[in-house]
Amino acid sequence: MIKLQQITKTYTLGKRELQVLKGIDLSVEQGELVAIMGPSGSGKTTLLNIIGCLDRPTSGSYHLDGKEVSSLSSAELAAIRAKKVGFVFQTFNLLPRLSALANVELGLKYAGIDDRDLAVEALRRVGLADRANHRPTELSGGEQQRVAIARALVKRPPVILADEPTGNLDSKSGEEILSLLTELHQEQGITLVMITHDPDVARRCQRIIRLKDGLVVSEERT
Amino acid sequence: MKRQQPAQIKGLKKWLDPVYSAWTSIATHKLRSSLTILGIVIGIAAVIALMSIGRGAQAQILSRIQGLGADLLGIRPGMTMAGGIRGGFGSASTLTLEDAEAIKEQVPYIAALAPTFSSYQQLVAGNQNMNAQVIGTAPEYMFLYNLEIADGDFFTDYDYQRGSRVAVLGANVKQTLFGDEPPVGQQMRIGGNIVRVVGVLKAKGAVWASPDDAVIIPLTAMQQMVTQPRTSRGERVVTSIALKVTDQNQIEFVTQQITDLLRSRHRLAPGADNDFNITSVQSTVEALKEATGTMTLFLSAVAAISLLVGGIGVMNIMLVSVLERTREIGILKALGARERDIWGQFLTESAFLTLTGGIIGVVVGCGVSVLLSRFKVMTTLLSADIIVLAVVVSLGVGLFFGFYPAWNASRLDPIEALRYE
Structure with missing residues (x-):
């Protein structure tokens, strides 16, 4: 599903060049649940x-779902994000002025799907059917993250990427979110790649990839 | 359980969706949006009110002039040239009574014709006196200028043939000399000559060529009272010749015929300038239309400046809005929004702002225009084209001033936008 070969990424900050990724080789099979760990600054988020x-x-070259995407235009990349990738962020990133349902519908909008029932169904799946008309500010952190997960999965993308999805939550909500994600992974056969600091979270994944200074330092199957 | 939507509703939704999402983000900042809209409202209202004032003034002036009749032609002598100094139109003594008779006999399509010779004279009646224009002319004059009689009669053909010393007074002259007394049958003096008043004209109130301030007498009587200059060939000079054509469409033909006739009568060499000047009411109307059109344009330009300021306000707010919503833009991009989706959303928003302002502005502008007219402050004229123009312009302002902020938004790097606090 995901195949990275010798991926590097260099940022230019003023006159200084900062190489964040220094040649990453990584493959993730379809339906795999993978954790990425590493200290801050190791390049996890960039990856x-x-x-x-x-x-x-x-x-470097990057094949997603069998297609080389490392040299596509920004419009083509947007189309791939719209159809194939669902993001879950540490800070939820919901639009504050929209209702939970409208936020989930945004996930459909750019995928070109016009079906409110799918959004309602996704909210039900994450257990928030009764909160559809609440705004993010009226929801708890755990609930907001559920909405974000519903938004990511509503268009049925093959890949979901989560950047410390439990990082801003208390341990109970964090546990619930993690259970939800792993359930969805099993249920829908989604490929799930998740950045985490928490070894307990990582242990529940099938594989742990550790990064340091822009390189993969170890891979371990749990 | 899935609802099937008909194709039209889907199509409609596709259009309404961006409008709805523009509405939600505008509604988030009610005060800010209202103030931005207010700028456009003022601009559009000013454009509408001022344009309607300009158009109103134009219509008023034109209707007064057209009251004189579009089928009227006036012939006046040309300019004098003495030692390189040119006098005004009408200053030369080249037009004669004999010219008028020749035109009447030889040119077709003439319904009526009246030569006039006028000069300023002292008028005396009882213990009142005044200086006024005395017009010596033919009885047709009344028909030519659509004059109406308030009291008595106009002088007749018989008076004209005989050179009767009779006078018809303009409304203002009557008021000055006779006050509220009935003047018909009374005697008065023009210069040193005694005449009898036979009629009084209704006030015309026209600003242009008004007979209200004149006295009209038979040209033949005028010739006895005032020395009428003669040309070198012995013809009697007139100040002007007025004529009405039977068919408005023949004005150009008649003008050409008269020109040819007068040139040959005046023995002008080919290539020499005309020593007379033919004007039609129609040509005056054209000239005035142009002048008032310029005034309307000027008023609109003043209003357009306030619209421009409003537009800059919109741009300012949109730039702030883009900055504030940087993170939102990042989120939308992560969800797969293309540059043109973002661009379209912000452009819809600014167009929504200005269009709303435009529509309110149209209502306010029309209201102001109607009130000005109702309370007789000014004559205003509203027409659909002004309103359509205003709405289109307001939309255009939104698209123009929203373009740069929207383009800025669409070009944001999603990663940096997501990191933006």
């Missing part, structure tokens, strides 16, 4: 952004 087609690698 996730490249996998999610939000960013282009400086060099």
Whole structure:
């Protein structure tokens, strides 16, 4: 599903060049549940952004779902994000002025699907059917993250990418979110790549990839 | 359980969706949006009110002039040229009574014709006196200028043949000399000559060529009272010749015929300038239309400046809005929004703002225009084209001033936008 070969990413900050990724080789099979761990600054988020087609690698090749995407235009990358990738962020990133349902519908909008029932169904699946008309500010952190998960999965993308999805939650809500994600993974055969600091979270994944200074330092199957 | 939507509703939804999402983000900042809209409201209302004032003034002036009749032609002598100094139109003594007779006999399509010779004279009646224009002319004059009689009669053909010393007074002259007394049958003096008043004209109130301030007498009587200059060939000079054509469409033909006739009568060499000047009411109307059109344009330009300021306000707010919603833009991009989706959304928003302002502005502008007219402050004229133009312009302002902010928004890097606090 995901195949990275010798991916590098260099940012230019003023006159200084900062190489964040220094040649990553990584494959993720369809339906796999993978955790990415590593200290801050190790390049985890940059790697996730490249996998999610939000960013282009400086060099290397990247096949997503059998298609080379490292050199696509920004419009083509947007189309891939719209159809194939669902993001779950640490800070939820819901639009505050829209209702929970409208936020979930946004996930459909750019995929070109016009079906409110799918959004209602996705909200039901994450257990928030009765909160459809609440705004994010009227929801708890755990509930907001559920809405975000519903938004990511409503268009049935093959890949869901989560960047510390439990990082801003208390341990109880975090546990609930994690259970939800792993359930969805099993239920729908989604490929799920998740960044986490929490070893307990990582242990519930099938594989743990550790990054340090822009390189994969270890891979371990749980 | 899935609802099947008909194709039309889907199509409609596709259009309404961006409008709805523009509405939600505008409604989030009610005060800010209202103030932005207010700027456009003022601009559009000003455009409508001022254009309607300009159009109103134009219509008023034109209707007064057209009251004189579009089938009227006036012939006046040309300019004098003495030692390189040119006098005004009518200053030369080239037009004669004999010219008028020749035109009447030889040119077709003439319904009526009246030569006039006028000069300023002292008028005396009882213990009142005044200086006024005395017009010596033919009885047809009344028909030519659509004059109406308030009291008595106009002088007749018989008076004209005999050179009777009779006078018809303009409304203002009557008021000055006779006050509220009935003047018909009374005697008065023009210069040193005694004449009898036979009629009084209704006030016309026209600003242009008004007979209200004149006295009209038979040209033949005028010739006895005032020395009428003669040309070198012995013809009697007139100040002007007025004539009415039977068919408005023949005005150009008649003008050409008269020109040819007068040129040959005045023995002008080919290539020499005309020593007379033919004007039609129609040509005056054209000239005035142009002048008032310029005034309307000027008023609109003043209003357009306030619209421009409103537009800059919209741009300012949209730039702030883009900055504030940087994170939102990042989220939408992560969800797969293309640049043109973002661009379209912000452009819809600014167009929504200005169109709303435009529509309110149309209502306010029309209201102001109607009130000005109702309370007789000014004559205003509203027409559909002004309103359509205003709405289109307001939409255009939104698209124009929203373009740069929207383009800025669409170009944001999703990763940086997501990181933006």
